[in-house]
Amino acid sequence: MSAPAKLPRWADYTLLPVAGLLAALLFSGLVVKLVGESPWAALRLFAAGAFGSQESIGYTLYYATSYVFTGLAVAVAYQAGLFNIGAEGQAYIGGLGSGLVCLGLGGWPFYVVLPLAVAAGAVFGAAWAFVPGWLQAKRGSHVVITTIMFNFVAAAAMTYLLVNVLIEPGQQSPETREFAAGATMPAMSALLAKVGIVFADTPLNLAFVLALAAAAGVWVFVWRTRWGFALRVAGGNPAAAVYAGIRPSRVTIGAMLLSGALAGCLGLNELMGAQHRILIDFPGGAGFVGIAVALMGRNHPLGIVLAAVLFGALTQGGSQLSFDMPKINRDMVVVIQGLVILFCGALDGAFRAPLARLLGRKGGGG
Amino acid sequence: MDSVVGPCPLCVHSRSFVAEPPDHPSAPALELRGIDKRFGAVHANRAVALTVAAGSIHGLIGENGAGKSTLMNIVYGFHRPDAGEIRVRGRRVEIHSPQDAIRAGIGMVHQHFMLVENFTVLENIVLGVEGGRRLRAGLARARTELAALARDYGLEVPLDTVVSELPVGLQQRVEILKALHRGAEILILDEPTAVLTPQEADALFAMLGRLRAQGKSVILVTHKLREIMAATDRVTVMRQGAVVGEVATRASSPRELAGMMVGRAVLLEVDKAPAAPGAPLLDVRRLEVRDRFGVARVKDVSFALRAGEIVGVAGVAGNGQSELLEALAGIRAPSAGEIRLGGRDLVRERLGPRERRALGLAHVPEDRLRMGVVAAFSAEANAILGYHDRACYNRGVLMDRAAIAEDCGRKMAAFDVRPPDPRLRLGSFSGGNQQKLVLAREIDADPSVLLVGQPTRGVDIGAIEFIHRKLVALRDAGKALLVVSVELDEILGLADRILVMHAGEIVGELARADATEKTLGLMMAGVKGEGHA
Numbered sequence: 022m023s024a025p026a027k028l029p030r031w032a033d034y035t036l037l038p039v040a041g042l043l044a045a046l047l048f049s050g051l052v053v054k055l056v057g058e059s060p061w062a063a064l065r066l067f068a069a070g071a072f073g074s075q076e077s078i079g080y081t082l083y084y085a086t087s088y089v090f091t092g093l094a095v096a097v098a099y100q101a102g103l104f105n106i107g108a109e110g111q112a113y114i115g116g117l118g119s120g121l122v123c124l125g126l127g128g129w130p131f132y133v134v135l136p137l138a139v140a141a142g143a144v145f146g147a148a149w150a151f152v153p154g155w156l157q158a159k160r161g162s163h164v165v166i167t168t169i170m171f172n173f174v175a176a177a178a179m180t181y182l183l184v185n186v187l188i189e190p191g192q193q194s195p196e197t198r199e200f201a202a203g204a205t206m207p208a209m210s211a212l213l214a215k216v217g218i219v220f221a222d223t224p225l226n227l228a229f230v231l232a233l234a235a236a237a238g239v240w241v242f243v244w245r246t247r248w249g250f251a252l253r254v255a256g257g258n259p260a261a262a263v264y265a266g267i268r269p270s271r272v273t274i275g276a277m278l279l280s281g282a283l284a285g286c287l288g289l290n291e292l293m294g295a296q297h298r299i300l301i302d303f304p305g306g307a308g309f310v311g312i313a314v315a316l317m318g319r320n321h322p323l324g325i326v327l328a329a330v331l332f333g334a335l336t337q338g339g340s341q342l343s344f345d346m347p348k349i350n351r352d353m354v355v356v357i358q359g360l361v362i363l364f365c366g367a368l369d370g371a372f373r374a375p376l377a378r379l380l381g382r383k384g385g386g387g
Numbered sequence: 388m389d390s391v392v393g394p395c396p397l398c399v400h401s402r403s404f405v406a407e408p409p410d411h412p413s414a415p416a417l418e419l420r421g422i423d424k425r426f427g428a429v430h431a432n433r434a435v436a437l438t439v440a441a442g443s444i445h446g447l448i449g450e451n452g453a454g455k456s457t458l459m460n461i462v463y464g465f466h467r468p469d470a471g472e473i474r475v476r477g478r479r480v481e482i483h484s485p486q487d488a489i490r491a492g493i494g495m496v497h498q499h500f501m502l503v504e505n506f507t508v509l510e511n512i513v514l515g516v517e518g519g520r521r522l523r524a525g526l527a528r529a530r531t532e533l534a535a536l537a538r539d540y541g542l543e544v545p546l547d548t549v550v551s552e553l554p555v556g557l558q559q560r561v562e563i564l565k566a567l568h569r570g571a572e573i574l575i576l577d578e579p580t581a582v583l584t585p586q587e588a589d590a591l592f593a594m595l596g597r598l599r600a601q602g603k604s605v606i607l608v609t610h611k612l613r614e615i616m617a618a619t620d621r622v623t624v625m626r627q628g629a630v631v632g633e634v635a636t637r638a639s640s641p642r643e644l645a646g647m648m649v650g651r652a653v654l655l656e657v658d659k660a661p662a663a664p665g666a667p668l669l670d671v672r673r674l675e676v677r678d679r680f681g682v683a684r685v686k687d688v689s690f691a692l693r694a695g696e697i698v699g700v701a702g703v704a705g706n707g708q709s710e711l712l713e714a715l716a717g718i719r720a721p722s723a724g725e726i727r728l729g730g731r732d733l734v735r736e737r738l739g740p741r742e743r744r745a746l747g748l749a750h751v752p753e754d755r756l757r758m759g760v761v762a763a764f765s766a767e768a769n770a771i772l773g774y775h776d777r778a779c780y781n782r783g784v785l786m787d788r789a790a791i792a793e794d795c796g797r798k799m800a801a802f803d804v805r806p807p808d809p810r811l812r813l814g815s816f817s818g819g820n821q822q823k824l825v826l827a828r829e830i831d832a833d834p835s836v837l838l839v840g841q842p843t844r845g846v847d848i849g850a851i852e853f854i855h856r857k858l859v860a861l862r863d864a865g866k867a868l869l870v871v872s873v874e875l876d877e878i879l880g881l882a883d884r885i886l887v888m889h890a891g892e893i894v895g896e897l898a899r900a901d902a903t904e905k906t907l908g909l910m911m912a913g914v915k916g917e918g919h920a
Contacts (some may be wrong), residue, residue: 039598051434090427147626243786245785245788246784246785246786247775247776247780247781247786250768250775250786253761253764254761254764256759257761257763257764258757258758258760258762260757260758261757261758261759261772263718263740264518264716264718264740264750264752264758264759264772264773265740265741265772265773265775266717266739266740266741266742266743266744266773267741268739294647377396377427
């Protein structure tokens with residue numbers, strides 16, 4: 022009878038994150054106050070920076086696109102009972118795959134390059150996740166440890182490749198030459214212009230649509246197919262999976278492959294969409310933000326899209342804030358992001374009981 | 388205890404000074420008044436009153452969820468009541484924690500022992516009451532005290548043996564000694580016989596009798612009517628959080644008590660015609676199963692399961708029945724032997740649970756929450772678990788949600804699962820309804836062989852009757868059933884033929900007509916039966 026307090030489903034998905042967000046805002050305000058700035062002014066600058074103009078909205082959604090991919094990657098693994106910390110490394114290697122296609126198919130039309138770039142990103146990312154998945158399934162090596170290790174291996178390998186192999190001849194910084202025009206994602210502004218909508222020129226690109234499609238695809242696969250059913254059974258009760266004739270090792274490897282493939286699509290947004298070349302450390306921590314996004318989005322695609330927009334806003338609004346308020350630098354913004362993760366992800370249990378009591382008292386008839 | 392002792396002179400003098408009457412020899416050992424407890428929407432205890440006379444064994448009986456455990460957890464300080472009071476020997480006490488309960492002279496032996504497995508008996512008993520910083524002195528003192536306790540109550544236990552090496556019966560004795568060593572005058576035993584053979588249970592009751600003779604009081608919490616009849620002086624029956632009656636055991640009967648527990652007349656015996664066994668369907672030969680440490684859990688087990696019969700596997704929990712069941716179901720790989728079904732050797736072909744289901748072998752696992760269901764999923768998802776990739780639940784790539792919901796509704800109707808809502812989370816159903824859904828799932832697949840582990844564990848009496856009838860109906864339809872149960876009554880009620888397991892071996896095989904509780908109990912303790920070939 023000492024089970025955690027039960028909230029109605031709708032409250033679990035709405036009230037709880039909002040309560041966490043408010044608490045995070047409150048503490049962030051305190052932090053801003055401590056460094057001697059006005060929390061109210063900071064909040065207004067922040068909101069304007071994230072949503073105040075077409076440019077800021079474009080940037081927010083551009084960041085959100087990356088977080089959707091990595092958030093989905095973490096969530097798919099989580100539904101199978103696996104904690105994939107390696108989205109960062111899988112995204113890095115996946116980006117290499119997409120980037121190589123873009124470099125190699127310079128003169129080809131976009132409709133040929135795009136599917137191949139998507140496939141290469143997914144295959145490279147999946148391959149990078151396969152090894153930890155296989156080790157977990159067949160050797161019992163904990164996937165948390167191996168995926169963390171594989172992040173380091175990926176970073177080191179990419180540094181080597183970019184510094185020694187892929188670097189544009191005659192260049193100083195470790196990055197490749199620029200992709201040809203047919204191998205870049207159309208910008209959202211260009212796409213919207215075709216249907217007569219004027220939108221500011223931002224890095225927001227077609228990958229945003231692909232990310233939303235991926236979220237829908239993940240939802241259909243995990244919640245509407247028998248393979249997704251098997252995956253969720255293995256995650257929900259491994260013993261019941263064995264009983265039902267579902268092979269946990271197969272689910273483990275399959276879920277890691279899918280997870281890695283989703284993370285591997287990050288390059289579509291960052292490289293094909295924005296940078297137009299492969300460069301060092303392009304995932305920039307998006308793989309780790311994906312963990313927070315999945316946690317806050319309750320490992321459900323819809324929640325992940327919403328959480329990704331929130332974290333996109335944090336990234337964009339935060340950089341605007343550090344630009345306008347000299348006392349708040351990048352690290353302060355990271356502190357605020359950390360507070361959001363703390364209250365919305367790690368500490369959501371703290372709000373569960375009081376909320377349940379509040380609702381229980383009011384909704385006695387329900 | 389004799390009641391010739393009059394009111395003590397102290398009471399007379401102190402009455403004007405203390406509001407609460409102090410200890411009184413003729414007062415009841417424990418008295419609960421108006422105990423009320425809610426957990427959210429669940430009203431677990433409703434104005435419960437309970438009086439346990441000093442020097443008596445008091446039974447507390449009720450179905451799962453009747454509020455027995457909540458009540459005892461309140462007495463032992465795990466929960467705080469919303470209202471009501473607790474009196475120990477006439478004195479009102481506030482119990483906020485188990486420490487308070489122990490101080491008030493209340494001891495509790497839990498169903499799952501609270502022992503440190505790799506400590507010795509002495510260390511376990513002293514744990515928490517070492518009496519000072521120096522362990523050695525405390526241990527020596529405890530040793531002499533325990534010797535006296537063991538002598539007084541006939542509770543001999545080897546004090547220097549590591550607990551994990553003791554049989555469960557002795558581990559239970561350690562728990563009782565632990566409580567007595569802490570000065571318990573009132574001993575609460577929660578389902579104490581779940582892990583004991585009938586003979587061990589009788590030994591326990593004899594020992595409780597000695598405690599009673601020394602003036603201690605015992606509360607026996609159980610759902611087994613046999614034990615209430617055998618051991619208690621009075622019995623309190625609970626239903627839906629409230630006390631529905633208190634009777635002198637001798638003036639009552641199992642039928643009356645069962646009726647009080649359920650709220651209607653209950654059929655205690657399973658109503659069935661004699662079996663008409665046909666051809667063997669499942670043939671097990673020289674099966675051996677090892678655990679992950681390489682220890683043989685099932686040794687050289689051979690038997691056949693024929694169409695139209697129920698074979699019961701009796702035994703004390705942990706004697707290889709679980710491993711046998713899992714090996715037959717394809718969950719655990721045997722290390723040797725054959726399992727033949729429909730002309731195929733399931734072991735040699737390494738067929739998994741999925742392939743075995745396709746061959747007509749269904750399985751209701753022993754521990755449904757651990758293995759048989761996913762509690763966080765809806766009822767309809769659980770109703771297809773293991774059969775989810777069949778064509779009838781899928782339409783191309785996508786699962787056929789309408790078909791799944793309809794299928795679950797049909798199963799719920801056929802097995803009277805309440806509430807009949809396919810979308811409800813499985814964890815929200817009662818144990819009996821969960822079990823009925825699992826049975827519905829496995830029986831609906833129309834298997835030729837059904838393996839059932841603990842068919843009615845954690846299931847209330849009303850549902851037990853229903854489940855037994857369904858199993859007998861399946862037998863009468865010409866299927867073969869293997870029923871593993873630690874409840875002897877259940878084996879005796881259901882089985883046409885009984886296999887007894889001890890230490891991984893089948894130590895005896897009896898036709899139902901030849902089996903009695905006594906013969907089975909002896910075999911369960913490892914005495915080989917003469918009927919075994």
